[in-house]
Amino acid sequence: MRKKGLLGLILTLSISLFLALPAHASFSDVSDPNLNSIITELSQKGIISGFPDGTFRPESPLTRAQMAALIFRAKNIPITPATDKMSFSDVPADHWASTCIKACAAEAIVKGYPDGTFRPNQPLTRGELARFLQRALGMPEYLATRATFKDVPLSPAKYWAFDEIETVNHYKIMTGYDDGLFRPAQKATRAEIAVSIYRMLNVNVKPIRETDGRTIVAVDPGHGGSDPGAIAKSNGLQEKDVNLAVGLIVRDLLKSAGVEVVMTRSDDTFVSLSGRADIANNANADIFVSIHHNSAESTAAVGTEVYSYPGSADGALLAEMIQDELIKAFGWSGVPNKDRGTKTANFAVLRLTSMPAALCEPAFMSNSEEAALLATDEFRRKEAQGIYNGIIRYLSQKPH
Incomplete structure (x- = not known):
């Protein structure tokens, strides 16, 4: 409407x-x-x-x-x-x-x-x-x-x-x-x-925008197959598994809201970075959201950050909304070091996609406390809902 x-x-x-x-x-x-x-x-x-x-x-x-x-x-x-x-x-x-x-x-x-x-x-x-x-x-x-x-x-x-x-x-x-x-x-x-x-x-309250009667979101669970991504030393958790679990929940939430979803992978499969962008571009997706989990040399590093491509105003807006909703979902508002803010980076999946794109890093695999949270269904659900809420905010508030 x-x-x-x-x-x-x-x-x-x-x-x-x-x-x-x-x-x-x-x-x-x-x-x-x-x-x-x-x-x-x-x-x-x-x-x-x-x-x-x-x-x-x-x-x-x-x-x-x-x-x-x-x-x-x-x-x-x-x-x-x-x-x-x-x-x-x-x-x-x-x-x-x-x-x-x-x-x-x-x-x-x-x-x-x-x-x-x-x-x-x-x-x-x-x-x-x-x-x-x-x-x-x-x-x-x-x-x-x-x-x-x-x-x-x-x-x-x-x-x-x-x-x-x-x-x-x-x-x-x-x-x-x-x-x-x-x-x-x-x-x-x-x-x-x-x-x-x-x-x-x-007040700017608009239904999800439509493209030829459809709204299409590309969900990209990072890594997969032979590429495990980061591995948590504290519990052996592999990033590829968490990315996929959260991505599938996001997919289901979006579908329940009437949004068409294209997944870059729906199982433990390796897909190249250019292949992920091709999937989104060929589907004529409205937005692209890549799901990853962070890692750092310092095990003290914690918190959430979301990336967009440099110079992409729409991508930056999408990243800001997802970042805001993730912090709310985790209950981390005002918690020291947890809100790392939005950033820009020349990541391939952000550079090669032709629509507004964001890459999420909701928590650190390298931090034992956050790795323990990432192993739970409850935290994964919160994360997925935060990403979903950010996507819906973007789709409903972005001008046609």
Whole structure:
């Protein structure tokens, strides 16, 4: 969905939600000047409207049925055989929003409760609004590796809307409260929805860019086959094995986000440096990400660094985003020596590829503590998610 399509969807949602009533210079029941300014600006642009009595009713809620109807109309969801198969005990066939609810449920945009009900008249919660915004507007999902809010946990039991809440918070469309809570069960108000729309119009949130209907990422697990790469003296770990393990996780994460992935190797095979570049170039990949792990003569060397080719502005941006997300994923922000920053180098895979490229060195094989981490599935998963998050940030924020 292009930017024009995103704006059109926002306008459709807004008109459906707030009704096309005359715009007001200000609203008598909105005392907060910042909120009044936001609502007034949106009203003057014809995006939202208040009521004939000059009020906006900012604290009024929206029901789950109204939410489903908005999504149904805005996305023009088709009626399919799957629609008829959806049923909820409290949504009879003659319910005004029956078709809307079932169609949205068939698309997995809205869900019912374990007891078989949908609770159509129940007010929409902040957690549900986050899911609505993320799914209906096609925002690229941000896979957080740790919980931002105390009441939206990742573990031991992951909150049902964890990914959606982290996504809208990451893009600053919805945020939490000063006490560290998101309050996902709290009713979403007309004011919150208006502010979310305002932020979507003023923050650079774009879906993953498309190339002939596809987004292609080349993932390059370094070394392989007869070339083991660095070998950790502390535990015998071979770099080629870690590179491949992380690369395969990155591949799966990207595929789950609808990104086409081309791998330079998917098993323990040797591929030349020029051969790796050829694979990416022949696939017409949008970006190239090479995965390596560092080594140094000094066993005290630690931390993360990401490289781009000298003079490549797009490559530098990609490297910066991956570096930032890796540090976040590892929880190394502010930890001495862990954030080594981004650098440039005349590496063959960066020089020979014809698209923005980055080469990652997330940790040191030569350091016993980091080598021990690299041997664990948990750390590899964090690393893969950091690389994935950086890629998604780049694809979603880079202009078309």
